[in-house]
Amino acid sequence: MLGIYFSGTGNSKYCVEKFLQEYDTTADSYSIEDSELLKYIHNHEDIVLGYPVQYSNVPKILKDFIVNNSSLWNGKHIFIIATMALFSGDGSGVLSRIFKKYGATTVGGLHIKMPDSIGDEKVLKHSLDYNRNLVIKAENKIKKASKDLKYGIPPKDGLGFLCHIVGLFGQRLYFINKMNRYTDKLKINDDKCIICGKCIDLCPMNNLVIKNEMVVSNSQCTMCYRCVNNCPKQAITLLGKMVVEQSNIEKYI
Incomplete structure (x- = not known):
């Protein structure tokens, strides 16, 4: 298995690394900014990919990376970890639909609530203890998800039709222009x-x-x-x- 992530303040990187520690200690993880990553993707069929949800959508840099390297995804099996501060209906689903266009299969999805990275909005801030407890809960959820994937019953957070509707009307529809550029x-x-x-x-x-x-x-x-x-x-x-x-x-x- 190969770990891939895009991470701003380290949340998604941390979650991918924790998942791999539980699932496959021999696996390595890399940022999409790594110059060697395309070679690693080519050589692996099973991938766990972590990213931070923005407005119930995929960051433009990650979307561009996937589209610009569309030929690499055919036949890949991808487990998606979507990190977020607020509820996202289909954080995993919105990325899964992009991968599907290029022949990849999403084997599972995991939504993880993590400390908010938006440092200039007071309404989104919480205490240090609150955020530390969030990380502990995230670690426990990751451990369970990795075990479930091993047993062939991976979580499907954000992958259903109802999740799609919630994500669309919860935020994405209203902020779509923010994510297109x-x-x-x-x-x-x-x-x-x-x-x-x-x-x-x-x-x-x-x-x-x-x-x-x-x-x-x-x-x-x-x-x-x-x-x-x-x-x-x-x-x-x-x-x-x-x-x-x-x-x-x-x-x-």
């Missing part, structure tokens, strides 16, 4: 920014660059929140106006 809404406070370059190194889209002694966005943000949650001066925001809490998985394990 990369966003230009990333904001950098020049008064706070010290041009350390950390955000530039972390960005999976190479969206951030230095121009005229300032860090600027090239309007190709995939909303992973990596830069917001790692800026040492909390100078970057996306949805909100100020950073409320910087959230990376290391805080909660």
Whole structure:
């Protein structure tokens, strides 16, 4: 088995790695940003893929990765892990339908509630204890799912027709335009920014660059929140106006 993930603050990476620890300790996992990943996909039939749900949809960077490498998926058996802070009707299902177009079979789906990565929206924030308990519950759910998959009765979170309807009308229908393109809404406070370059190194889209002694966005943000949650001066925001809490998985394990 091969593990694949796209992860902004580490939630999806953590869940895939935990799943593989339980299911197959010999298996390795890789980010979709890894330059060697296509070779590994070619050599594996069974795949577990983790990703963070955005507006009950797939992040644009992951969708583009799948579509741009469409010839690789035919005949693959994929178990999907969808991480989320709020309820998503068909987090696994929306990705499964993309894979189906390219000949892949989804063998199961798992929805995992994890600490929210949106660091600039106060309404989404919880206490440290709450988030640590979320991770403990996630680990227990992952252990059960890996055991069930071994026994041939994998969970099917988000894969049914009713789940599709809930996901569609819960969020996706209202925010579909947000997910069809990369966003230009990333904001950098020049008064706070010290041009350390950390955000530039972390960005999976190479969206951030230095121009005229300032860090600027090239309007190709995939909303992973990596830069917001790692800026040492909390100078970057996306949805909100100020950073409320910087959230990376290391805080909660």
